[in-house]
Amino acid sequence: MYRENGGPDVLSYEEIADPVPDDNEVLIKVEAISIEGGDLLTRLMMPLPRSPHVVGYGSAGTVVAVGEQVTDLRVGQRVSAFGEHGSHAELRAVRADHCWVLPDGADAAAAACVPVAFGTAYEALFEQGGLAAGSTVLVQGAAGGVGLAAVQLAAKAGARVIGTGSSHEQLDALRRLGLHDGIDYRTEDVRRRVLELTDGIGVDLALDPVGGPMTQQLILATRQGGTVVFLGASAREASMVDATTLLLGNCTLSGFSLSPMIHTPRVRAYVADMIRRVADGDLDVVVDRVFPLADAADAHRYAEQRGRIGRVVMVP
Ligand SMILES: NC(=O)c1ccc[n+]([C@@H]2O[C@H](COP(=O)([O-])OP(=O)(O)OC[C@H]3O[C@@H](n4cnc5c(N)ncnc54)[C@H](OP(=O)(O)O)[C@@H]3O)[C@@H](O)[C@H]2O)c1
Incomplete structure (x- = not known):
């Protein structure tokens, strides 16, 4: 999390209360986090909606709780999830229509990097x-x-x-x-x-x-x-x-x-198709390096280096 914009050093690894899913959300126990180029820009310059702020768009993991209005996901399913924030955590609450159920045996790191x-x-x-x-x-x-x-x-x-x-x-x-x-x-x-x-x-x-x-x-x-x-x-x-x-x-x-369009049936369909293609080996997710979530500052620092190839991933 961070309390002010800046370079990777503003990130700190701390305990906060577990997120509670809204009626249309699910709670995910995170297995892998994709550090997106947008996460780096957000940390550097986007106004904080709250402080402290947990950054991050993409992660994958297992559903451990579902909101009252969620009918199409259940506890125990593995999903890739997108949110405006909150990927850099052991637990995150995300909208159910921002999740994609993973094929059996899918690699969490690869799946986190797809949407x-x-x-x-x-x-x-x-x-x-x-x-x-x-x-x-x-x-x-x-x-x-x-x-x-x-x-x-x-x-x-x-x-x-x-x-x-x-x-x-x-x-x-x-x-x-x-x-x-x-x-x-x-x-x-x-x-x-x-x-x-x-x-x-x-x-x-x-x-x-x-x-x-x-x-x-x-x-x-x-x-x-x-x-x-x-x-x-x-x-x-x-x-x-x-x-x-x-x-x-x-x-x-x-x-x-x-x-703003990621929940639409059109986008959901092609993202689902590409998650399947990655699991089938038709498309490659290139993971450059994996860091522990506790070392998020180092992971962001590494992700900012030029000349790399592919994604930097973190695991809680
Ligand atoms: N519009 C959307 O919905 C949307 C969605 C996702 C991402 N994005 C944005 O798309 C951008 C890329 O995201 P990403 O996840 O692919 O980031 P990334 O993995 O960090 O890749 C950034 C790439 O930009 C290149 N680059 C950086 N500075 C450059 C420069 N001055 N001249 C030429 N190339 C340069 C880097 O090449 P070298 O390392 O070889 O220099 C690197 O390959 C970010 O700004 C992100 O916010 C937008």
């Missing part, structure tokens, strides 16, 4: 971006949680996938997951390299979980009539774009937040 990262990637690629087989997509931050999910989903859908990362060693490791071409954003001009790779045409779709000055580069790296989906701010800088470049490129710039 946010894979849900966001799916929404960006297919629902907002209209990705089809044969399209070319550019994935910013391809080694991050959302990026890795997007690389795999796009490649399996028959798209050509170009990704950006902070080294070619990092990007080469993504080839087994479907990356076709990697661009080192630290040493290469992303827009110019994309145009070289696409015979001067540009990509059909670009996903931007990073923001900052790169958003404008992505607009310029899309083809006439292409789309940029803005979905995050890992660069921790404002994304200033020249709207004229949208006009000149017939480019659509869209953005979305998965959180």
